[in-house]
Amino acid sequence: MLQQVMTAPGVIEIREVPVPEIGADQALIRIEKVGICGSDVHVYHGQHPFTKYPVTQGHEVSGVVDKVGSNVRDLRPGQKVTIEPQVVCGQCHPCRHGKYNLCEQLRVMGFQAPGTAAHFFAVDAAKVTPLPDSFSLEDGAMIEPLAVAVHAVKQAGDVKGKDVVVIGAGPIGNLVAQTAKGMGARKVMITDVSDFRLDIARECGIEECVNTTKEAFGDAMVRVFGPDKADLIYDCAGNNTTMGEAIAHARKGSTIILVAVFAGMASIDLAVVNDHELEIKSSMMYRHEDYLEAIRLVEQNRINLRALVSKRFPFRQYQDAYRHIDEHREQTMKVLINVQE
Ligand SMILES: [Zn+2]
Ligand SMILES: [Zn+2]
Numbered sequence: 001m002l003q004q005v006m007t008a009p010g011v012i013e014i015r016e017v018p019v020p021e022i023g024a025d026q027a028l029i030r031i032e033k034v035g036i037c038g039s040d041v042h043v044y045h046g047q048h049p050f051t052k053y054p055v056t057q058g059h060e061v062s063g064v065v066d067k068v069g070s071n072v073r074d075l076r077p078g079q080k081v082t083i084e085p086q087v088v089c090g091q092c093h094p095c096r097h098g099k100y101n102l103c104e105q106l107r108v109m110g111f112q113a114p115g116t117a118a119h120f121f122a123v124d125a126a127k128v129t130p131l132p133d134s135f136s137l138e139d140g141a142m143i144e145p146l147a148v149a150v151h152a153v154k155q156a157g158d159v160k161g162k163d164v165v166v167i168g169a170g171p172i173g174n175l176v177a178q179t180a181k182g183m184g185a186r187k188v189m190i191t192d193v194s195d196f197r198l199d200i201a202r203e204c205g206i207e208e209c210v211n212t213t214k215e216a217f218g219d220a221m222v223r224v225f226g227p228d229k230a231d232l233i234y235d236c237a238g239n240n241t242t243m244g245e246a247i248a249h250a251r252k253g254s255t256i257i258l259v260a261v262f263a264g265m266a267s268i269d270l271a272v273v274n275d276h277e278l279e280i281k282s283s284m285m286y287r288h289e290d291y292l293e294a295i296r297l298v299e300q301n302r303i304n305l306r307a308l309v310s311k312r313f314p315f316r317q318y319q320d321a322y323r324h325i326d327e328h329r330e331q332t333m334k335v336l337i338n339v340q341e
Contacts, residue, residue: 004117035334040057041322062081151286164177168191192211229249
């Protein structure tokens with residue numbers, strides 16, 4: 001079988017390796033689709049602080065169960081599945097209290113642990129989440145980023161009836177906006193500096209799409225929501241400009257959730273945070289319940305994942321996928337690899 005290996009930043013090899021053996025508690029998954037996200041691109045450029053080479057990538061994934069180990073009861077060959085890529089210790093304080101997304105020893109497949117970019121992947125059955133038969137394998141590969149959005153949206157508790165702003169209309173911002181709507185938010189406004197990304201948000205049903213190079217963030221908040229502005233702001237861009245605007249324009253006493261990985265050190269106005277009694281929260285990855293909620297939202301047709309797929313590449317052209325992303329960064333949302341093609 002073939003396996004992707006990034007031997008150094010920017011160098012991808014497709015290697016012939018044996019199909020892995022599985023243990024009694026494992027399943028062998030025939031991998032179908034692998035998504036490439038911003039973190040993968042950081043690895044490709046040698047800019048991911050917590051990834052060493054060589055590394056096999058792949059953490060946004062769908063596939064079909066090929067066979068299961070003797071102890072595995074709840075998976076059957078032929079079943080469509082996705083994989084939760086977190087490898088956790090189970091012993092630390094967060095793990096012991098159900099917050100294994102914050103495991104002190106957290107490793108993630110495709111970064112600090114081998115990823116799924118291979119024809120077959122052996123994995124603990126506990127990490128495998130079945131998908132409904134009706135699911136497309138492309139949607140299945142996007143459950144991981146959607147689970148990021150679900151986890152982020154839930155950091156604010158119940159969003160039903162809330163007015164929500166999402167800063168950043170890349171894949172995660174788009175999915176946070178769609179998830180907030182899907183979970184019952186009253187009105188959702190999304191902002192970006194790219195009309196391309198805002199057009200996709202519009203296609204996904206977000207009614208208020210604001211280009212902040214054309215309308216100031218604070219003005220747009222008041223135009224869309226009135227003088228009371230919004231209940232929640234999700235920062236899915238994560239830089240001093242976006243967090244600065246969120247803090248400057250948030251309604252007093254409201255909540256800001258940092259979803260993006262923040263770029264560099266923050267210089268934000270904590271005096272305003274204090275004076276306006278703003279609540280600043282953050283969100284990191286997801287847990288199993290977020291995967292289940294993500295699958296439910298897709299099943300209920302509340303999320304348009306297809307609109308996010310910019311391009312698809314066959315497995316042997318993995319490197320071309322990154323070249324494409326580099327050359328079309330402004331016109332790229334999600335790139336998928338057809339692993340069996
Ligand atoms: Zn990702
Ligand atoms: Zn742990």
